[in-house]
Amino acid sequence: xSEGHDHVHEEESWASYRVKALESLLVEKGLxxxxxxxxxxxxxxxxxxxxxxxxxxxxxxxDPEYKQRLxxxxxxxxxxLGFIGREGSDIVVLENxxxxxxxxxxTLCSCYPWPVLGLPPSWYKSEAYRSRAVIEPRAxxxxxxxxxxxxxxxxxxxxxxxxxxxxxxxxxxxxxxxSQEQLEELAPRDSMIGxxxxxxx
Amino acid sequence: MSNGAHxxxxxxxxxxxxxxxxxxxxxxxxxxRMYAMMMCLGPHDVxxxxxxxxALESLEPSTYLGSTYYERWMKVIEGALLAKGFLTxxxxxxxxxxxxxxxxxxxMRREDPALAKQTVDAVWxxxxxxxxxxxxARFSPGDRVRVRNVHPKGHTRLxxxxxxxxxxxxxxxxxxxxxxxxxxxxxxxxxPVYNVRFEGSELWGDSAEANQSLHIDMWESYLSPAQxx
Numbered sequence: 001x002s003e004g005h006d007h008v009h010e011e012e013s014w015a016s017y018r019v020k021a022l023e024s025l026l027v028e029k030g031l032x033x034x035x036x037x038x039x040x041x042x043x044x045x046x047x048x049x050x051x052x053x054x055x056x057x058x059x060x061x062x063d064p065e066y067k068q069r070l071x072x073x074x075x076x077x078x079x080x081l082g083f084i085g086r087e088g089s090d091i092v093v094l095e096n097x098x099x100x101x102x103x104x105x106x107t108l109c110s111c112y113p114w115p116v117l118g119l120p121p122s123w124y125k126s127e128a129y130r131s132r133a134v135i136e137p138r139a140x141x142x143x144x145x146x147x148x149x150x151x152x153x154x155x156x157x158x159x160x161x162x163x164x165x166x167x168x169x170x171x172x173x174x175x176x177x178x179s180q181e182q183l184e185e186l187a188p189r190d191s192m193i194g195x196x197x198x199x200x201x
Numbered sequence: 202m203s204n205g206a207h208x209x210x211x212x213x214x215x216x217x218x219x220x221x222x223x224x225x226x227x228x229x230x231x232x233x234r235m236y237a238m239m240m241c242l243g244p245h246d247v248x249x250x251x252x253x254x255x256a257l258e259s260l261e262p263s264t265y266l267g268s269t270y271y272e273r274w275m276k277v278i279e280g281a282l283l284a285k286g287f288l289t290x291x292x293x294x295x296x297x298x299x300x301x302x303x304x305x306x307x308x309m310r311r312e313d314p315a316l317a318k319q320t321v322d323a324v325w326x327x328x329x330x331x332x333x334x335x336x337x338a339r340f341s342p343g344d345r346v347r348v349r350n351v352h353p354k355g356h357t358r359l360x361x362x363x364x365x366x367x368x369x370x371x372x373x374x375x376x377x378x379x380x381x382x383x384x385x386x387x388x389x390x391x392x393p394v395y396n397v398r399f400e401g402s403e404l405w406g407d408s409a410e411a412n413q414s415l416h417i418d419m420w421e422s423y424l425s426p427a428q429x430x
Binding site for chain 2 (some may be wrong): 035044
């Protein structure tokens with residue numbers, strides 16, 4: 001973020017001008033239309049994000065029958081809530097337990113379950129995460145402030161094919177009796193990637 | 202390509218994971234425009250049959266590593282648009298210079314509400330990768346497998362850190378489209394896809410962390426029975 005800069009144009013990067021030029025020429029030549037671009041940006045800024053996945057998680061925490069179907073048939077069960085589509089037509093849900101901790105990476109690129117988590121954050125696409133998550137996951141989790149005992153097995157899922165993975169974090173203690181909406185607040189994005197526990201945003 | 206800068210699993214030297222808890226979806230407006238333009242250009246097949254990932258991997262390693270995520274997208278789409286004659290370098294440079302000199306100007310606008318609705322609706326389309334074809338899976342959960350030691354020149358989904366390693370099939374997912382870029386004449390047919398589990402010690406030897414395993418999705422042609430090799 002560029003807070004502290006009053007001069008709006010001071011920080012404009014060359015890429016911003018290049019992309020403006022590309023957009024202008026592609027529109028001029030009839031290859032794309034402006035409102036399609038507007039619509040996609042808006043969809044991923046507002047409608048397609050981790051608030052969708054949090055609804056899935058909160059439901060699974062409160063409905064054992066839903067949770068069982070979710071773990072067996074992720075895509076179909078998630079689609080009941082309307083979350084299906086690009087980069088998420090085959091979603092597999094991985095359950096974290098007191099003895100098994102799952103975390104997700106895409107070493108080759110940036111594969112990520114868009115319908116439930118939105119577009120991936122920068123760190124997920126970063127060289128540091130992609131290189132280290134597979135060889136030293138415990139050290140990487142420490143970067144996120146998460147220490148896991150050696151007794152807990154860490155399973156790292158490297159998304160190489162068309163399956164997209166989402167983690168079902170453990171339900172936090174003390175959340176009994178909370179409403180669906182309150183529980184959604186306890187399932188931040190990072191807990192569904194497996195670099196954080198549920199319960200803290 | 203297979204052994205490119207993008208295949209960074211296990212590499213050292215990239216430092217801590219840089220984490221910003223308040224990161225916006227797009228850091229600057231141009232990232233969102235770039236992202237959306239790439240999606241909108243899909244029907245024009247600008248990148249060709251091998252697609253975005255093969256194009257990204259074809260960037261020079263220094264360019265790949267020296268660019269942000271959406272800068273890479275910008276560079277590959279620009280290269281493809283110029284190579285295919287959709288744009289000329291002269292007009293793109295001139296237009297870029299124009300916007301640098303007229304910072305408050307916005308790109309030309311043309312609207313097509315029907316197309317915009319169709320484009321955004323398509324985001325929610327369920328396009329299963331599973332193909333309903335009659336192919337018998339060679340492996341079953343529980344089978345020990347060894348990953349073939351291959352180094353294809355074209356795009357592959359087989360990361361280098363598992364090549365030659367032994368693992369166990371834990372899931373069979375179905376028969377899916379195969380995305381590797383194959384040499385002329387080689388089969389591009391859909392193949393069974395499995396999830397294979399590798400113990401950390403098999404991949405990293407004594408350097409593995411405690412109690413660690415890797416689960417990786419593999420098309421059948423990546424695998425051979427463990428006892429054969």
